Amino acid sequence: MNAAPQPSHVPVLLEEVIRAAAITPGGRIVDGTFGAGGYSAAFLAQGANVYAFDRDPSAIAQGAELAGGSEGRLSLFPARFSAMASVLAAAGIERVDAVVLDIGVSSMQLDEAARGFSFRADGPLDMRMGQDGPSAADFLNAADEEEIADILYLYGEERRSRRIAKAIVAARPLTRTGELAQVVRKALGHREGAPKDPATRTFQAIRIHVNAELDELRDGLAAAEILLRPGGRLVVVSFHSLEDRIVKQFLRTRSGQASGGSRHLPVQDQGPAPSFAKPFKAIRAGNEELDRNPRARSAVLRCAERTTASPWREQAA
Numbered sequence: 050m051n052a053a054p055q056p057s058h059v060p061v062l063l064e065e066v067i068r069a070a071a072i073t074p075g076g077r078i079v080d081g082t083f084g085a086g087g088y089s090a091a092f093l094a095q096g097a098n099v100y101a102f103d104r105d106p107s108a109i110a111q112g113a114e115l116a117g118g119s120e121g122r123l124s125l126f127p128a129r130f131s132a133m134a135s136v137l138a139a140a141g142i143e144r145v146d147a148v149v150l151d152i153g154v155s156s157m158q159l160d161e162a163a164r165g166f167s168f169r170a171d172g173p174l175d176m177r178m179g180q181d182g183p184s185a186a187d188f189l190n191a192a193d194e195e196e197i198a199d200i201l202y203l204y205g206e207e208r209r210s211r212r213i214a215k216a217i218v219a220a221r222p223l224t225r226t227g228e229l230a231q232v233v234r235k236a237l238g239h240r241e242g243a244p245k246d247p248a249t250r251t252f253q254a255i256r257i258h259v260n261a262e263l264d265e266l267r268d269g270l271a272a273a274e275i276l277l278r279p280g281g282r283l284v285v286v287s288f289h290s291l292e293d294r295i296v297k298q299f300l301r302t303r304s305g306q307a308s309g310g311s312r313h314l315p316v317q318d319q320g321p322a323p324s325f326a327k328p329f330k331a332i333r334a335g336n337e338e339l340d341r342n343p344r345a346r347s348a349v350l351r352c353a354e355r356t357t358a359s360p361w362r363e364q365a366a
Contacts, residue, residue, distance in 0.1 A: 060087035060151060061345045062286055065332050069284045069352040070147040072097050077145040079137075079276065081130030081269060083108050084155035086115045089123060092149075099123045100137060100145070102130045104179035105158065129179075131268035134275040145281060148273040152266055152287045152296075154178070154256060156344070162226075166256060168248045171227035176256045185255050186224055194218045204263070204291065205254030212236050213251055226252075253289070266292060270299045271362065274324055277355040283325070284352045293349045300328040300353045303361065321364035328353040 060066075066088060072078060074096030080089045083103040089112070092099045099122060103109055109127045116123040128136050130150060137145070158178065159167050165175030165185060174186035189197065194214045201210035216236035223229050230248040237247040257263060273283050283300075287293045301307050305323040329352045334345035358364070 059342075060084070060091075060286075061342065061348045062332065062334055062338070062350050063087065063091055065350055066149060066284055066286065067091055067095065069329070069332070069350060070149055070282050072147065076147065077142065079130075079133055079145050079148040079273070081133060081148060081150040081273075082152065082155070083112055083125065084151065084158075086112050088149055088151065090115060093119050093122055097122070097146075100126065100133075100142065102126045102128055102133055102136070104129045105155075106180055108155070129265060129269075131265050131272055133269070134272040137276065143276075144278040145276050146278060147282045147284060148277060149284045150266075150269060150273070150286070152285065152292045153262070153289070165226050166252070168226055168230035168246060168252050171225055174224055174226055174229055176252075176259045178260045183259065185229075185259050186222075188255065188259060189217055189229070190222045200258045201251055201254045203254070204257040205250035206290070207250040207254060209237060257291070263291060263295060266295055267299070270296065271360070274303065274355070274360045275362075279355055279357040281355045282352055283355065284350065286348055286350050288344075288347050288349075293351070296351050297328075297331075300325055300351060304328060304353060321361045322356070322358035324356055324358045324361055324364075325353040326356055 070078060072092055072095040076097045078092045078097045078099050080092065080099055080101040083089055083101040085108070089099045089101045101112065101123060104127070106127055109125050112125050116125050126136055133148070154166050158164050162170035162172035165173045174184065174189070176185040197217055198210040198214035201207040201213055207213065213233055213236050216232050217223065217229070220228070220232045223232070229251070230246070233248040233251045234246070239247050270283070277283060285296045287296055303323060304325045304327050306327060332350040334348055338345050
């Protein structure tokens with residue numbers, strides 16, 4: 050078997066993801082967040098057949114070389130991972146052995162200033178993963194102050210969201226990442242050499258809003274539940290508390306681990322049968338990986354195994 054070309058990017062928790070996904074030669078694996086192709090290349094090296102999704106057309110285009118060297122074992126789909134069940138059903142794939150999701154913005158997107166995701170290099174105020182729809186600039190220049198403040202508080206957990214929103218509205222129109230970063234820094238009082246740039250939470254919040262990332266995650270988890278065969282693995286790597294909370298709650302609920310009601314109340318209907326077994330213990334990066342990749346510091350891997358029960362949406366119908 051000829052080795053497929055290897056991407057230069059090594060994703061976070063790679064070895065742990067491979068173990069958690071329980072990949073076997075010939076297995077069917079969904080890489081729901083293809084990005085720079087690091088996970089997909091590793092799955093191919095394990096002998097798997099990989100179905101990779103990415104809403105970013107640049108990622109799909111750059112993945113063509115990896116797909117071309119995979120002897121037909123890597124299929125690329127230019128679509129959101131929330132659509133994986135319907136897209137694969139149309140391709141004749143009804144069940145898979147594992148679904149892997151690496152949530153959030155990719156290193157490739159962050160490193161390209163022209164995509165407008167990062168405040169570390171000036172670029173257009175864009176932030177669109179799929180390169181379509183309203184941009185970050187469109188949102189910030191049209192939304193009212195209260196809506197901007199709510200987004201910053203909800204998705205960035207920014208306690209001083211109203212001060213920042215007021216400064217953003219006063220500085221409009223904004224068209225560059227550098228402009229937005231300076232507005233936030235001035236509003237919050239930036240100390241040179243501080244360990245964390247005060248613009249971090251604002252950029253995160255706007256990116257999540259522009260790309261509807263949390264809704265995409267919820268829909269993607271439900272799509273994985275539909276696709277996975279009994280015994281198949283769902284593996285999710287997330288990078289901040291909002292994402293991890295959604296994944297943790299989904300797995301707790303679907304495995305029947307969610308807290309019950311009060312013992313003083315009447316017994317409630319138990320609801321659908323658990324579609325996942327009790328989740329495995331969450332995994333974080335070890336010291337060796339943290340030394341070579343600081344981005345791994347906030348990463349959390351959660352994994353659970355699919356049961357024989359029907360997906361909850363089908364059980365509730």
